Amino acid sequence: MTSKINHKLTIIADSNIAGLEDFFNENTLGQNTYQTVNIIKVAGRDINAQLVAKLQPDVLLIRSVTKVDATLLADNHSVKFIGSATIGTDHVDQGYLVERNITFANAAGCSKHSVAQYVLTAILTLRPEYWQQLSTSPTLGIIGLGNIGSILAQYATDLGWQVLGYDPLLPASNINNASFDEVISQSDVISLHVPLTDKKDSNNPSGSDYPTRHLINKTALDAMPSETLLINSARGPVIDAAALQADIESNERQVVLDVFEHEPYISEQLLSKLAIATPHIAGYTLEGKLRGTQMVYDALCEEFAVTPTQAMQQLLPVNMYLWSELKAYPDRLIKFYDIMQDDRELREKVTNGQVSGVDFDQLRRDYHLRREWQL
Ligand SMILES: NC(=O)c1ccc[n+]([C@@H]2O[C@H](COP(=O)([O-])OP(=O)(O)OC[C@H]3O[C@@H](n4cnc5c(N)ncnc54)[C@H](O)[C@@H]3O)[C@@H](O)[C@H]2O)c1
Numbered sequence: 001m002t003s004k005i006n007h008k009l010t011i012i013a014d015s016n017i018a019g020l021e022d023f024f025n026e027n028t029l030g031q032n033t034y035q036t037v038n039i040i041k042v043a044g045r046d047i048n049a050q051l052v053a054k055l056q057p058d059v060l061l062i063r064s065v066t067k068v069d070a071t072l073l074a075d076n077h078s079v080k081f082i083g084s085a086t087i088g089t090d091h092v093d094q095g096y097l098v099e100r101n102i103t104f105a106n107a108a109g110c111s112k113h114s115v116a117q118y119v120l121t122a123i124l125t126l127r128p129e130y131w132q133q134l135s136t137s138p139t140l141g142i143i144g145l146g147n148i149g150s151i152l153a154q155y156a157t158d159l160g161w162q163v164l165g166y167d168p169l170l171p172a173s174n175i176n177n178a179s180f181d182e183v184i185s186q187s188d189v190i191s192l193h194v195p196l197t198d199k200k201d202s203n204n205p206s207g208s209d210y211p212t213r214h215l216i217n218k219t220a221l222d223a224m225p226s227e228t229l230l231i232n233s234a235r236g237p238v239i240d241a242a243a244l245q246a247d248i249e250s251n252e253r254q255v256v257l258d259v260f261e262h263e264p265y266i267s268e269q270l271l272s273k274l275a276i277a278t279p280h281i282a283g284y285t286l287e288g289k290l291r292g293t294q295m296v297y298d299a300l301c302e303e304f305a306v307t308p309t310q311a312m313q314q315l316l317p318v319n320m321y322l323w324s325e326l327k328a329y330p331d332r333l334i335k336f337y338d339i340m341q342d343d344r345e346l347r348e349k350v351t352n353g354q355v356s357g358v359d360f361d362q363l364r365r366d367y368h369l370r371r372e373w374q375l
Pocket residue numbers: 087088089108109111112115143144145146147148149166167168169170193194195196197208210211212215233234235258259280281282283284
C-alpha cells in the first residue's frame with residue numbers, strides 16, 4: 001500500500017464476521033495510522049458492485065457468500081485489501097486480485113477442529129456403537145487430507161478407528177494411504193474435506209488437475225457400498241445432488257450434508273432423504289469464527305505495517321468442553337453438541353417444498369455458536 005498514513009479508513013464488512021468491532025477500530029489498527037476507522041456492516045450477499053462503487057472502501061472483509069471478481073470491482077479503484085474470514089476461497093477470483101494489485105488473505109485452518117468435531121458428532125450420533133468398537137474398529141475414509149482432513153484423522157486414530165485417506169496432491173503417508181477407489185469401496189464412513197475446484201485448462205489456468213466439482217458422482221456412488229455413511233462438510237457441488245438423490249432412493253444410504261449443491265436453497269425432496277442436514281454451520285464455533293477474524297486482522301495489520309494489538313483469547317469465555325471428558329463419558333455427546341437440534345431447526349424451515357435462501361441465511365446469521373472442544 002503506497003501511503004500508510006491516512007486520516008480515514010473505510011471498511012465494508014460482512015455482518016456475519018465475528019468480533020468485527022473488537023478487531024477493527026482506531027485502537028486496534030494503530031492510533032498513529034488512522035484517525036478514524038469507518039466500518040460499514042452489510043449482509044454478505046448485499047456486498048455488491050453498486051455498493052463498492054458508491055462507498056469506495058479501502059478494505060473489504062467478507063465471508064463465503066460474497067463473490068469477489070471483476071464484476072464486483074469493475075467500478076472500484078480504492079480497495080487495496082480483501083480479507084475472507086473463511087477457509088474456503090472458491091468465492092474469490094484470486095488471479096484477478098493479483099492483476100489489480102489487491103492483497104488477499106483468507107483464514108486457512110481457522111475452524112479445522114470445529115469441522116472435525118462436527119463430523120465426529122454426526123458419525124457418533126448415527127452410529128454410537130463406534131465409540132468402542134471392540135471387535136472390528138470402523139474404517140473412516142477421508143477424501144482431502146489438508147487442515148481438516150488430517151485433524152479428523154487424528155481424532156479417528158485417537159478413537160482406535162482405521163483411516164483410509166486419499167489426497168492426490170500430498171505425498172503418501174500413514175493417512176494418505178489409499179486410492180480414491182479404495183476409499184470409496186472399503187470405508188464404513190466417508191467424509192469429504194476438499195476445496196471446490198474445477199478442471200485446469202486454458203480458460204481456467206487456476207483450476208486443478210484433480211477437480212472436485214461432482215467428484216462424488218453416479219459412478220462413485222454406484223461403487224460405494226450401500227451401508228457406507230457419506231458426509232459432506234466441504235462444499236455442496238463436490239457431490240452431484242441429482243445422483244445423490246437417486247442413490248439414496250435406491251440404496252437407502254445414510255447421508256449427512258452441511259453443504260448443498262444449490263445452497264442457500266434446499267429442496268424438501270433431498271432434505272427428506274438425509275439422515276442429518278445442517279445449514280453450513282460445521283465451522284460455526286465461537287473459537288472457529290473468532291480465529292478466522294483474528295487471522296484476517298493479523299494479515300491487515302501486516303499490510304499496514306501495524307503491530308496487532310487485539311487477541312481472540314481476550315474475547316473467549318471459559319470453555320468447559322474437553323475432548324478427554326467426552327471420550328471418558330460418550331453419553332455426554334448431546335451436551336457437547338446436539339447436532340439433531342440443528343437438523344430439526346433446518347427442517348422446520350421447509351415451506352412450499354423447499355428451504356428458502358432467506359431462511360437458510362437467517363439460520364446461519366442467528367446461529368448460536370458452539371464451543372470448540374479443547375484437547
Ligand atoms: N462446512 C463448513 O462450515 C466448512 C468449514 C471450513 C471449510 N470448509 C470447506 O472445507 C474445505 C477443506 O478445508 P481444509 O481446511 O481442509 O482445506 P485445505 O486446503 O487445508 O485441505 C484441502 C485438501 O484437499 C486436497 N485436495 C484437493 N483436491 C483434491 C481431490 N480431487 N481429491 C482429494 N483431495 C484433494 C488438497 O490437496 C488439500 O490437502 C475448504 O476448502 C472449504 O471449502 C467447510
